[in-house]
Amino acid sequence: MSKTELLYLNDSYLKETSATVVDVTDEGVVFDRTVFYPGGGGQIHDTGYIVYGGVEYRVPKVFKAGGEVYHVVEGIKLSPGDNVTLRIDWERRYKIMKMHTSLHIIGAIMYFDYNVLITGSSIYEDYARIDFPMKGMNKELAVSIVAKADSIAKEGHDVKTYFMPTSEALKNKDLFRVADVSKYAKYLGETVRIVEIVGVDTELDGGTHVKNTSEIGEIKFLKYESKGSKNRRIYITV
Ligand SMILES: [Zn+2]
Numbered sequence: 001m002s003k004t005e006l007l008y009l010n011d012s013y014l015k016e017t018s019a020t021v022v023d024v025t026d027e028g029v030v031f032d033r034t035v036f037y038p039g040g041g042g043q044i045h046d047t048g049y050i051v052y053g054g055v056e057y058r059v060p061k062v063f064k065a066g067g068e069v070y071h072v073v074e075g076i077k078l079s080p081g082d083n084v085t086l087r088i089d090w091e092r093r094y095k096i097m098k099m100h101t102s103l104h105i106i107g108a109i110m111y112f113d114y115n116v117l118i119t120g121s122s123i124y125e126d127y128a129r130i131d132f133p134m135k136g137m138n139k140e141l142a143v144s145i146v147a148k149a150d151s152i153a154k155e156g157h158d159v160k161t162y163f164m165p166t167s168e169a170l171k172n173k174d175l176f177r178v179a180d181v182s183k184y185a186k187y188l189g190e191t192v193r194i195v196e197i198v199g200v201d202t203e204l205d206g207g208t209h210v211k212n213t214s215e216i217g218e219i220k221f222l223k224y225e226s227k228g229s230k231n232r233r234i235y236i237t238v
Pocket residue numbers: 041100104205206207
């Protein structure tokens with residue numbers, strides 16, 4: 001069990017929080033709670049600052065290791081018990097949230113229209129990409145799928161996050177929108193987090209999302225790539 005309360009799981013819109021240092025290692029600083037997303041599930045980690053004694057110190061990286069969340073803090077040596085403010089780079093994170101929700105819409109189109117499961121996805125600062133095995137895919141089709149995702153986004157669907165017992169979630173294979181569920185099912189805890197884009201998509205997810213798809217603005221097609229004999233990749237931005 002992590003020492004850190006992961007505030008972004010219940011409120012992706014939290015930009016800052018007060019926090020107390022609970023551990024300091026060569027790798028980074030562990031706080032009792034955090035608004036920083038440490039990366040995972042394809043979504044890049046947050047960046048930002050900690051504020052201590054009225055001074056801002058850069059946090060260029062946050063990561064998870066051994067179940068703990070480590071914040072790399074530049075320019076200061078903190079000690080357990082220190083009280084700080086954690087503040088994320090909100091514009092960067094908000095764009096990442098928009099792109100992550102966009103990928104779920106595209107994933108839903110792939111799943112429900114083409115019966116294809118995702119084999120990988122990554123959300124970076126400026127763009128996101130999604131992979132799936134689909135031999136019949138081509139650039140024209142990729143462009144039309146992104147256009148369909150864009151029009152779905154503009155319909156303004158609410159996005160909800162909630163927790164569910166893992167045993168219950170495992171009964172519904174529609175919730176697992178990636179290939180090889182059996183491979184990672186054993187790593188799931190007692191509850192799993194669900195992200196539901198109402199009327200569009202419901203799946204397991206630990207990332208940060210917008211509250212309504214209308215916030216996305218426009219989902220823009222960037223690039224299409226054929227990776228090997230089977231895998232196809234679509235790049236988007238917002
Ligand atoms: Zn996701």
